[in-house]
Amino acid sequence: MDGHNYEPLKAHILPLSQAQNFDLARREWSLVAVELSEEWDNCPCGQDIKEHCFIRNGITGAQTYVGNVCIKRFIGIDTGTLFDGLRRLSNDPTTNPNAAVVEYAWKNGFLYDEKEYGFLLQIVRKRNLSDAQQAWKLKANRRILKQTVVARRTRR
Ligand SMILES: [Zn+2]
Structure with a gap:
């Protein structure tokens, strides 16, 4: 066990869902936003997280968030390489964003x-960029980071 517990997560998600069978309830949710934060927070499962996945229930309209592990393991939404890409970008804003980041940003x-x-x-896999391309990429990267990386967050 690595701390991502099913029961507390289920207890958090079910009251916000229409279906009361978790396997049906989890299908009501979709990913609306992600966030990297610099402070630790808690996933509803109890695990410390810095990667937030904000999810919305299409039937009840409820919103909440879970961590990057639980979204895949329990909700069944695969964020692929999005967080790896965002993490890499936030460590070095001059790198090329990966395809998952570009899709998400779009x-x-x-x-x-x-x-x-x-x-x-x-330019996802391009190494040599002209100065103009480099400058364009940096501008886009800053915009992406501004919307996905937060230094401090108020607890919800
Ligand atoms: Zn979790």
Whole structure:
């Protein structure tokens, strides 16, 4: 056991869901936002987390968050390489965002336009960028980080 306990998580999610069978209830939820924080917080399962996945119930409209492990293990939503990419970006804002980060940023309106979206996808694996491309990437990276990394968060 690594501290991600099913029972407390279930006890948190079920009252916010329509279905009372957890396997059905978890399907009501979708990911709406993610956040990297610099302070520890707690997942409803009790585990310390710094990676928040904000989820919304499509039927009840309830919102809550769980950690990056529980979202996959219990809710069944795979965030893929999104958090790895965000973590890498927050450690070094000059790196190229990975495809998961670019997709996430596009879907959440953090990118300026479709051209920027295409540009970022194009450079995912590119090493040599021109100065202009480097500057463009940095601008986009800062916008992405501003919306996903928080220094302090008020407990909800
Ligand atoms: Zn958890």
